[in-house]
Amino acid sequence: MMNQAFDPLNLLILAIAVVVILRLRSVLGKRTGNERPPVDPYATQRRAEKPQAPGNVINLPQRENATENSASQPPAEPVWTGYAEAGTSVAKGLEKIAAADGQFSTKTFVEGAKLAYEMVVTAFAQGDRQSLKNLLSREVYEGFARAIDEREKAGQILESRFVGIDKADVTAADLKGKRASITLRFIAEFISATLNKAGEVIDGDPKQVRQITDVWTFERDTASRDPNWKLAATDEPG
Structure with a gap:
């Protein structure tokens, strides 16, 4: 075994390994723990983008800023402000x-109802049953579908x-159990006319703007994850 350790070939390999190690140390150097970190090519850009406080201004902690901002803001207005007395x-x-739906906003609801009103009357005129089905309750949809048929x-x-x-005025609002309902009185303008098979006008006027009043009631289950309201009833204005 000892003779094999001092074999000339083994000694030659060992000598070559020592030479390689010494070369690497001379080129790469030794780690001392004080080396500079690698260069970050985006560091200059990030420093330029980071806002700097002017002069001697000291940024306060976020918690203190948030407290100050919340204290300076006026209290929230009642949910009915601008829509009811x-x-x-x-x-x-x-x-x-x-109270049942913390995300409810009367303004957001009314704006959404106005958009739904336009979508419903347009889909009805076009005979678009699929769009109506997504916007109406089952009972109201069946009535619209029969009229289209x-x-x-x-x-x-x-x-x-x-x-x-x-105009779109809120005329009624209630919550029964988890079922919320809101009624709106729409005053809208249309140009509409009904034509027979021969293309003759049998109702309305294709050139005249008419004002129409509709009273629609929308409903939503406040316990549902679905945030959408659906048209649940249509009435003649009283």
Whole structure:
């Protein structure tokens, strides 16, 4: 075994290994713990993008800033502000809905209802049943679908162009169990006319703007994860 350790070939390999190690140390150097970190090519850009405090201004901790900002903000207005009078049944109903649904906003609801109104009347005129099904409750959808079926069987065409909504007033609001309901009175303008098979106008005027009043009730289950309201009833204005 000892003779094999001192074999000339083994000694030659050992000598070569020592020479290689010495060369590497001379080129790479030894780690002392004081080496400079590697260069970050994006460091200069990040420093330029980081906002600097002017002069001697000292940034306060975020918690203190948040406390100061929240203290300076005015208290939130009641959910019915701008849509109902204090103490009315509408105001109380909106308050109950907001208590059941912390994300409820009367303004957001009314804007969404106005958009839904335009989508529904447009889809009805076009006979778009799928769009109506997504926006209406089952009972209301069945009524709209029957009207479309009768119009198509008679060979009639409804030409309608939505002009705009003049007013959308909240006339009722309530919460029964988890079921929230809000009624709006829409005053809108349309250009509409119904044509027979021969293309003759049998109702309306394709050139005249008409004002129409609709009273629609929207409902939503406040316990549901679905945030969407659906049209649950349509009434003639009283």
